[in-house]
Amino acid sequence: MKTRMTELYGTEYPIQCGGMMWLATPELAAAVSNAGALGNVTSGIYNSADELRAALDRTRELTSKPFAVNITTMPSIRLSVELLQQYFKVCCEKKVAAIEIAGAPVNTFLGPEYIPMAKEAGVKVVHKVGAVKHAAHAQKVGYDAVIACGFEEAGFPHQDNVGVMVLLPKIVESVDIPVIAAGGMVDGKTLAAVLALGGEGMMMASRFVATKECKVHPNVHKLLLEKTEKDTSLQLRGFLAQWGLQVRALRNEFSRKVEEIEARGGGPEEYIPLMSAELAKKAWEEGECDEAMLTFGQSIGRIYDIPTVAELVDRIVNQAEEALRTSLERVHSR
Numbered sequence: 001m002k003t004r005m006t007e008l009y010g011t012e013y014p015i016q017c018g019g020m021m022w023l024a025t026p027e028l029a030a031a032v033s034n035a036g037a038l039g040n041v042t043s044g045i046y047n048s049a050d051e052l053r054a055a056l057d058r059t060r061e062l063t064s065k066p067f068a069v070n071i072t073t074m075p076s077i078r079l080s081v082e083l084l085q086q087y088f089k090v091c092c093e094k095k096v097a098a099i100e101i102a103g104a105p106v107n108t109f110l111g112p113e114y115i116p117m118a119k120e121a122g123v124k125v126v127h128k129v130g131a132v133k134h135a136a137h138a139q140k141v142g143y144d145a146v147i148a149c150g151f152e153e154a155g156f157p158h159q160d161n162v163g164v165m166v167l168l169p170k171i172v173e174s175v176d177i178p179v180i181a182a183g184g185m186v187d188g189k190t191l192a193a194v195l196a197l198g199g200e201g202m203m204m205a206s207r208f209v210a211t212k213e214c215k216v217h218p219n220v221h222k223l224l225l226e227k228t229e230k231d232t233s234l235q236l237r238g239f240l241a242q243w244g245l246q247v248r249a250l251r252n253e254f255s256r257k258v259e260e261i262e263a264r265g266g267g268p269e270e271y272i273p274l275m276s277a278e279l280a281k282k283a284w285e286e287g288e289c290d291e292a293m294l295t296f297g298q299s300i301g302r303i304y305d306i307p308t309v310a311e312l313v314d315r316i317v318n319q320a321e322e323a324l325r326t327s328l329e330r331v332h333s334r
């Protein structure tokens with residue numbers, strides 16, 4: 001399978017893993033890259049440039065294939081702008097295949113010199129966007145590609161709430177750089193749909209959690225098999241409105257606590273402790289899935305097993321080819 005996405009990253013298949021706080025580790029990234037897709041090391045997991053450097057070295061020991069690094073450019077108590085600038089420089093120094101940015105544009109949040117720095121190092125810079133105007137801006141300031149993130153996605157979808165079925169073709173019609181789709185992606189049928197809509201490939205995250213190589217407590221895998229597309233909701237809409245954001249996460253005891261604070265108009269002093277990354281870390285490790293905000297997308301409604309990453313990627317590629325071929329046969333044979 002060759003598309004502008006595989007050419008951009010140098011991968012075999014047009015599939016990438018999205019950034020995942022705590023879970024997108026060197027081990028998972030290498031498993032994804034070794035399977036022919038693009039693995040992701042999420043920089044937010046680390047506390048210093050040296051820790052990130054060591055993680056990238058570890059990933060290189062585990063795979064000779066290309067992989068990306070996620071840098072989330074949002075205001076954070078843990079990760080200062082100076083630290084994110086250092087992370088960007090480490091990615092350039094280590095010449096990773098790509099930097100996946102989520103949040104504010106690199107040129108304003110980190111500085112105008114950062115995109116040229118990546119170009120000089122041969123590192124691609126890709127932005128996750130939820131609106132056409134943000135895709136157009138990314139193209140204008142020199143990004144190499146955008147990821148059109150429908151509001152089905154886990155994490156921080158844009159408050160415009162546009163689904164990928166409209167957002168993806170709309171962005172494809174609006175920019176010339178490659179467009180990758182995210183939100184609701186799980187299998188070969190979704191990849192075939194993305195290609196039919198003019199996208200160059202897909203990014204998935206929740207689906208990669210449901211693999212043997214993603215080291216979460218068994219309760220998390222059990223939950224992913226049981227929950228449906230109705231079991232996530234958009235949360236923190238009021239508090240995150242100042243950044244045009246919201247969170248899509250599992251409906252659980254924790255989300256009900258958040259809803260209750262929202263309903264009575266609670267302030268930042270109540271929300272900020274809830275967003276502590278440490279709570280989610282504990283839940284992934286100990287399996288207490290009601291005690292943290294667990295970011296999952298609507299895609300969890302279509303997760304039916306826990307394969308290895310290689311089984312998953314192979315199955316997706318075969319199913320996408322089959323879906324593209326048989327769709328035409330289906331309509332012509334009637």
Ligand SMILES: Cc1cc2nc3c(=O)[nH]c(=O)nc-3n(C[C@H](O)[C@H](O)[C@H](O)COP(=O)(O)O)c2cc1C
Pocket residue numbers: 017018019020021023042044070071072101102128149152153154155156182183184185203204205206207209295296297298299300
């Ligand atoms: C467990 C988990 C953690 C995530 N953490 C991050 C993160 O730290 N930074 C980020 O940009 N996106 C994060 N995301 C969002 C994904 O990168 C991606 O945009 C989204 O999950 C795609 O939707 P899907 O999960 O339905 O495939 C996370 C997603 C999941 C499932």
